[in-house]
Amino acid sequence: MKTERPVIFSGIQPSGILQIGNYIGALRYFPLLQDDNQCLYCIVDMHAITVRQDPAKLRHNSRSLAALYLACGIDPKKSIVYIQSHVSAHAELAWILNCFTYFGELSRMTQFKDKSAKHADNINAGLFTYPALMASDILLYQAKAVPVGDDQKQHIELTRDVAIRMNNIYGDDLFIVPEPLIHKTGSKVMSLQEPTRKMSKSDADETFVSMLDAPEIVKKKLKRAVTDSLGRVTYDAQNQPGVSNLLTIISSLTNKPMDALVASYEDKGYGALKADAAEAVIETLGPIQAEHARLMNDTAALDAILKGGAERANVLANRTLDEVKRRVGFTAR
Ligand code: TYM
Numbered sequence: 001m002k003t004e005r006p007v008i009f010s011g012i013q014p015s016g017i018l019q020i021g022n023y024i025g026a027l028r029y030f031p032l033l034q035d036d037n038q039c040l041y042c043i044v045d046m047h048a049i050t051v052r053q054d055p056a057k058l059r060h061n062s063r064s065l066a067a068l069y070l071a072c073g074i075d076p077k078k079s080i081v082y083i084q085s086h087v088s089a090h091a092e093l094a095w096i097l098n099c100f101t102y103f104g105e106l107s108r109m110t111q112f113k114d115k116s117a118k119h120a121d122n123i124n125a126g127l128f129t130y131p132a133l134m135a136s137d138i139l140l141y142q143a144k145a146v147p148v149g150d151d152q153k154q155h156i157e158l159t160r161d162v163a164i165r166m167n168n169i170y171g172d173d174l175f176i177v178p179e180p181l182i183h184k185t186g187s188k189v190m191s192l193q194e195p196t197r198k199m200s201k202s203d204a205d206e207t208f209v210s211m212l213d214a215p216e217i218v219k220k221k222l223k224r225a226v227t228d229s230l231g232r233v234t235y236d237a238q239n240q241p242g243v244s245n246l247l248t249i250i251s252s253l254t255n256k257p258m259d260a261l262v263a264s265y266e267d268k269g270y271g272a273l274k275a276d277a278a279e280a281v282i283e284t285l286g287p288i289q290a291e292h293a294r295l296m297n298d299t300a301a302l303d304a305i306l307k308g309g310a311e312r313a314n315v316l317a318n319r320t321l322d323e324v325k326r327r328v329g330f331t332a333r
Pocket of ligand 1: 152
């Protein structure tokens with residue numbers, strides 16, 4: 001598949017309302033890439049059902065995530081915004097990639113281990129082969145780079161391994177081998193209550209700030225964020241994970257360099273740090289929430305955007321899928 005500009009692909013699961021880690025680690029970069037690249041931003045509902053979802057909520061969350069993408073500055077005239085299940089090539093290529101992905105590789109995925117521990121009553125085959133579907137998402141569009149948070153690095157490495165494996169068998173020009181785009185600051189925002197674990201939208205409510213939390217809730221959650229008893233504001237993720245996490249949140253959202261930020265707390269305490277973190281979050285989320293609410297009031301317009309996105313994505317995806325089918329030896333229809 002040849003496109004003029006480099007292709008960027010990323011996706012987020014509509015498995016609940018996003019938390020600020022999703023924004024800081026991934027979503028905030030999405031609009032910044034759309035002028036120089038052909039970006040595809042997908043709402044990965046097929047990934048979401050690897051964990052049991054309420055159908056009505058899933059439908060709502062998929063639209064809500066689309067609105068959030070747009071509210072964060074993704075422009076549907078520049079980027080392709082669509083829902084994964086609207087492009088059947090994702091499932092078709094995933095099957096083929098499954099046949100080139102080893103059991104041992106999938107068994108080593110930390111997300112699989114974490115999620116199977118969390119959902120011990122539903123360790124389904126989809127949860128296990130999830131990385132092959134993710135590889136399909138990326139490889140279908142010949143993406144060069146994938147903006148993600150730190151926790152997706154392993155999945156992208158597997159995507160690369162599978163792409164290289166198939167290129168070795170079927171020709172080097174079959175797939176572009178993608179690179180992860182992971183930024184140094186903010187690629188792993190930690191839980192507010194257990195700052196040695198990453199912030200996750202599937203954990204208890206007080207451990208994360210949701211992107212749709214009202215200002216009072218943001219203030220309350222950050223005020224209660226776990227720190228330590230050392231009483232000094234330094235960036236030391238090992239010994240002061242809670243304080244360092246709050247610094248990361250502020251630095252990411254205000255673009256203040258970490259050194260200057262830390263220096264500004266020389267004679268201030270944790271109360272000021274928490275208040276500043278709350279302010280940075282509220283300032284960032286205010287305009288996004290307002291635009292999100294506006295877009296959710298006009299679901300017909302939102303659905304039209306998603307329909308247009310799926311049409312464009314289908315064309316691109318089928319080019320790769322047809323070529324893969326041909327090379328693996330499927331007969332033409
Ligand atoms: P998901 O939906 O769990 O998360 C979406 C994005 O947010 C990042 N992220 C974080 N970044 C920093 N700190 C955190 N605490 C934090 N929590 C989440 C994730 O790294 C991700 O970039 N498998 C993916 C979705 C996916 C995908 C893809 C991504 C499916 N197909 C293809 C890229 C390309 C996932 O579960 O992300």
